[in-house]
Amino acid sequence: MTDASIPRFTGDASPYGGGDPYADHRTADFPFTHLVDLADRRLGAGVIAANDEFFAERENLLKPEPAVFDPEHFGHKGKIMDGWETRRRRGVSAAEPHPTADDHDWALVRLGAPGVIRGIVLDTAHFRGNYPQAVSVEAVALPGSPSPEDLLAPDVKWTTLVPRTAVGGHAANGFAVDAEQRFTHLRVNQHPDGGIARLRVYGEVAPDPAWLAALGTFDLAALENGGQVEDASDRFYSPATNTIQPGRSCKMDDGWETRRRRDKGNDWISYRLAARSGIRAVEIDTAYLKGNSAGWASLSVRDGEDGDWTEVLPRTRLQPDTNHRFVLDGTVRATHVRIDIFPDGGISRLRLYGSLTDEGAAALAARHRELGG
Numbered sequence: 001m002t003d004a005s006i007p008r009f010t011g012d013a014s015p016y017g018g019g020d021p022y023a024d025h026r027t028a029d030f031p032f033t034h035l036v037d038l039a040d041r042r043l044g045a046g047v048i049a050a051n052d053e054f055f056a057e058r059e060n061l062l063k064p065e066p067a068v069f070d071p072e073h074f075g076h077k078g079k080i081m082d083g084w085e086t087r088r089r090r091g092v093s094a095a096e097p098h099p100t101a102d103d104h105d106w107a108l109v110r111l112g113a114p115g116v117i118r119g120i121v122l123d124t125a126h127f128r129g130n131y132p133q134a135v136s137v138e139a140v141a142l143p144g145s146p147s148p149e150d151l152l153a154p155d156v157k158w159t160t161l162v163p164r165t166a167v168g169g170h171a172a173n174g175f176a177v178d179a180e181q182r183f184t185h186l187r188v189n190q191h192p193d194g195g196i197a198r199l200r201v202y203g204e205v206a207p208d209p210a211w212l213a214a215l216g217t218f219d220l221a222a223l224e225n226g227g228q229v230e231d232a233s234d235r236f237y238s239p240a241t242n243t244i245q246p247g248r249s250c251k252m253d254d255g256w257e258t259r260r261r262r263d264k265g266n267d268w269i270s271y272r273l274a275a276r277s278g279i280r281a282v283e284i285d286t287a288y289l290k291g292n293s294a295g296w297a298s299l300s301v302r303d304g305e306d307g308d309w310t311e312v313l314p315r316t317r318l319q320p321d322t323n324h325r326f327v328l329d330g331t332v333r334a335t336h337v338r339i340d341i342f343p344d345g346g347i348s349r350l351r352l353y354g355s356l357t358d359e360g361a362a363a364l365a366a367r368h369r370e371l372g373g
Helices: 058-062 209-215 240-244 358-370
Strands: 046-050 105-123 134-140 159-166 172-176 183-191 198-205 228-232 267-285 296-302 310-317 323-342 349-356
Touching: 046 058, 058 105, 058 198, 105 134, 105 159, 159 172, 159 183, 209 358, 228 240, 240 267, 240 349, 267 296, 267 358, 310 323, 323 349, 349 358
Parallel strands: none
Antiparallel strands: 046 105, 105 172, 105 183, 105 198, 134 159, 134 183, 228 267, 267 323, 267 349, 296 310, 296 323
16 A cells, blocks of 8 residues: 555665765654564564575664664675665676566565554665665465475465555655554565665564463563553653563663653553453563662553543552562453553563453454454
8 A cells, every 4th residue: 555645765865975874864754653563673573584685684674773884894795784785686698787677685574473564664774876776565474483485485375565666765765554464474575686774564463362372371561462552651762662572671771761850740651451351460670770760650450442540559669670579459350551650760661460351362362363363
């Protein structure tokens, strides 16, 4: 689907002239970037194969930080770029020196969490004259852990998410996706060759109900299990989504930190759980937040799309750089959870342990079937 509201970038960027290399980077506020990046390495994503990575490795596509550019960085193959870059394609002979219309390079990407894709960004940052002429993206859902050979088998049916589309150099090329299906893998194509710095795949996690049922008790708010951030009071220093990423925080900006409040209010995050659930235990972690952790926190729940919030963990003192554990008084039924911190600061992770209710499990299974699972 082509969304006319999303800016399109084509053509070369100017050669690098010194100074900040991002000063002339072309980008836009895409309407889907508030969603989780399903191709985040922290969720387990990987670039599992590519037909060519002569100049720069395919794994660079999924680095979480923006691509860097060092004008003096050369190796024995030429300029070293922070992205995935293939060699220049050639024709079959001196009489036919140009690649054919069908010639292209490809990379296979395993999503970190299967899900419904709402938007894709293929960023050609620093590829000013060596970016692909066009790109296309296909997707598929396969069970288990398929190998590259499994994915490339002739009987695998790929769904086109981004048709062959011209793109621009040194630009964040964004595409809205309209495919109400659950996908596990992508095939990213560049026509006929060139370089892409970063890939971002924005969407909603669609977990496997059979896996969650087998786990029994699990983290109901975790991104990988289908939890999501619905809203937050402040995203100044870091995204609220960091609080439900896998694993422990490993540095300060791997959590959620707000700006300093100068009023009498407080900051908060609201979450939607994987489905209607029964919560039994809570972890609030302030790892690596030492002089800027939240001073106090409380937890409230809601069962349904509207209605009042009910406090289940009263305002409680938090310690810096500490994981706090709380066993609730009985099982708390909820679809949404809100954490309030006082007055500001941050937390690194929120974990909500419990299991799906029968109703929640049935709804999740029905959604899985709707998405082709």
